[in-house]
Amino acid sequence: MQKLGYPARTIIVFAALLALAVHWVVQPFGKQWIWLSTVCILVFAASLVGWRTRQLSRARERSTHILKALGAATVDIPLNLRTRMPLVLVTGDALASLFDHGASRPRLVFIGDGAIWLRVDRPQDLPEIALAMHQWRDGLPPDGVVLSIAPAFHADADALAQRLRVARQALADASRVVSARLPGYIAVYQRLTRLAPRDANAARQWYSVAAGVPFIDAKRFDAIVRTAEDEARRRADDRYASAHAAALASIIGWTQRAVFGTLTDPRQPAAPWALHGAGWIDCGPASDATRPWERDVQMQTCIAPATVDATPAPWPLPQSLIESMPRRRATSPRIVALAHAVGIIAIFAGAAFIGAGRHNAKLLDRVHADLDRYVSITPDHDAARRDALRALVADRDELDRYARTGVPLKLSFGLYHGAQLLPPLNAAIASYQPPPPPPAVVTLDSMSLFDSGKAQLKQGSARVLVEAVEMIKANPGKRILVAGHTDNVGDAASNLRLSNARAAALRDWLIEASAIPATQFAVQGYGDTRPIVPNDTPAGRAKNRRVEITLVPDTANNTN
Known part of the structure; x- marks a missing residue:
């Protein structure tokens, strides 16, 4: 049964809704771009959801047959054990010889000793199949990827290097889609000598090195060669052991130069392989002096290796490589999503x-x-x-x-x-206090009160002064300023004396008419110094001949 795996689309939608809620309610970045940013959030979230949907659909379509094969092969394995068993993806050369085992049709899954081996015919399919396995194992990615290399299947070193670059890119993409760096392993299938060993199982023995961390360590490979040489010395009368030890040293050196260099060169665009192990076995297809390894031997020794026949299928899977395979802790994708x-x-x-x-x-x-x-x-x-x-x-x-x-x-x-x-x-x-109202002012025409050049009130002027008396009586407690003004006709000093005399005459009349104490009054003559309009016309001069009565608040009596 395939589980749901990590709910990426749900997390994307949740993040988008939360972003919109914070953006609209809290408005952390202001209102200026709120609509534009909302559209950007929605478009970005929809794009991610669509991309993830297409990715899962494509992976599901391309791995349907593998999932069926897995279900059939693991039907007798308990679910919890299936998750704990190492799952290894195998791609590269000679997969039919590794998996079919005489079956009438290609086999995709092999349940070995403590591991599930999954066949990937094309390295380019590694990302989709790795993602499908990530879903199938409830969020746990594959434990490793084995690249099977049979040098005799390749016409020359350049053709092999091109296949290796494809595998390198495929593993980098697979690691990216499952968000985990997948360990890589190299399994080299090559007939090392045409001699037959005394022990038939000797040709099926793996010479390998593996570690829980990535390594490229020549000393580890030297140990393999020393082991083969020690075995050759113990069996000095066995020509196969001596030829095998020499050929093994040669194939290991060639693998380091031709294979490891391409897979781990930091100058290549794809991420280098996380190489955790490599193994060699005297087993493989037919080979002759035109194949990549044989050419390397001839270039190094000037001796052309002999033509060898193919090893009958099935060929063994590199079980020894996965013994040191790093184990991942199985964490539920729902816990990760939470x-x-x-x-x-x-x-x-x-x-x-x-x-x-x-x-x-x-x-x-x-x-x-x-x-x-x-x-x-x-x-x-x-x-x-x-x-x-x-x-x-x-x-x-x-x-x-x-x-x-x-x-x-x-x-x-x-x-x-x-x-x-x-x-x-x-x-x-x-604390705000409105300003006091402006002083009340009554302006009187001097000609209606006085004869020209005179300072005595004319007969009948009382009717004109009634409004001024009423204003004064309506505002008790205020000081009364009586100011006289003239036009500019005549001598300025005479005008000043005349304006002052007229103001004093009007004050005296107001005191008598209103019964207000004389101390409340003030008199000021301005002469022609304060015209309200120009004096260049008769009408202007008439307006400037005036007497003004102004009521001023008595600050001494109104201080709080």
Whole structure:
């Protein structure tokens, strides 16, 4: 039964929804680009979901026959044991000789001693099959990839190098899709000598080295050669042992140069193989002096190796290589997904906290700026002071609304400090005092009160002065300034004396008519120094001949 594996699409949708929620509710980056960023989030999430869906569909289509074969081959293996057994993907040369074992049709799965061997006919299929195995094993990737190399199957070293580059790229892609670096192993199948061993099983013996970590260590390979040489010395009368030891040293050296170099060269674009082991066996296809290894031997020794016949199938799988295979801990993909979900929540919670902090900082800066602006405006600039006061009232109402109905999410998360600004806002608003009203002024035409050049009130002028008397009686407690003005006709000094005399005459009449003490009155003559219109026309000069009665608050009597 194939399990669901890692719910990548669910995690993508969850992350997208969380991003949209934080973006719209908390608005950590402001409102300027909210719609554009929303579209970007939706398009990016939809693209990821579509890509993942296509990837899984393609892997499922290409591995359907393998999954069926796996199900049939592992039907008797308990589910928990199936997950713990090493699963090895085998690709490269001579797969029919390794898997078919005389079967009427190609076999895809072989259950060996403690391992599941899975056949991958094309190295390019490694990513899809690795992903399918990742799903089939409930989130556990394959334990390793074995590259089977039969040098005699290749026309020359360049053709072999090209196949190796394809395998290198395929393993890099497979490691990427399963998010794990897959261990790589090399199994070299090559007839080393045409001689037959005394013990038929000797030709089926693997000479290998493997480790739990990647290695390229010439000393490890030297140990294999020394083992074969020691065996040849013990069996000095066995020509096969001597020829086998010499050929083994040659094939190991050739493998290091021709195979390991291509798979691990850091200058290649694909990621190098994580090489965990390599093995050689005197077993393989028919070979002659035109094959890559034989050519290398001839170049090194000037001796052409003899033609050899193919080893009858089946050929053994490199069981010794997987004995040191690193074992992975099986972690349920749902547990991994839960951990990722928690991490995503933590990331967006951090974004929400950052956004709330920024919004709170802007709120505090705005309110403090409004308070500083209000305080900096002097009372004599009342229009600007009223504008600043309106801003303070709006700030106070906003903070009061938050106190009554709750703080919005974009300001909350324990970062809201607006409540502490309410007292200074209320105090600043209460401190506003409107300016006193401007002095009341009554302007009287001098010609209606006085004859030209005279300072005595004319008969009948009382009717003109009734309004002034009523204004004075309606504003008790205010000082009364009586000021006289003339046009510019005549001598300035005479005009000044005349304006002062007319103001004094009007003051005396007002004292008598209103019964207000003389101490409340002040008299001032300005002559022609304060015209209200130019004196260049008769109408202008007529307007400038006037007497003004101004009511001024008595600061001595109205101080609180």
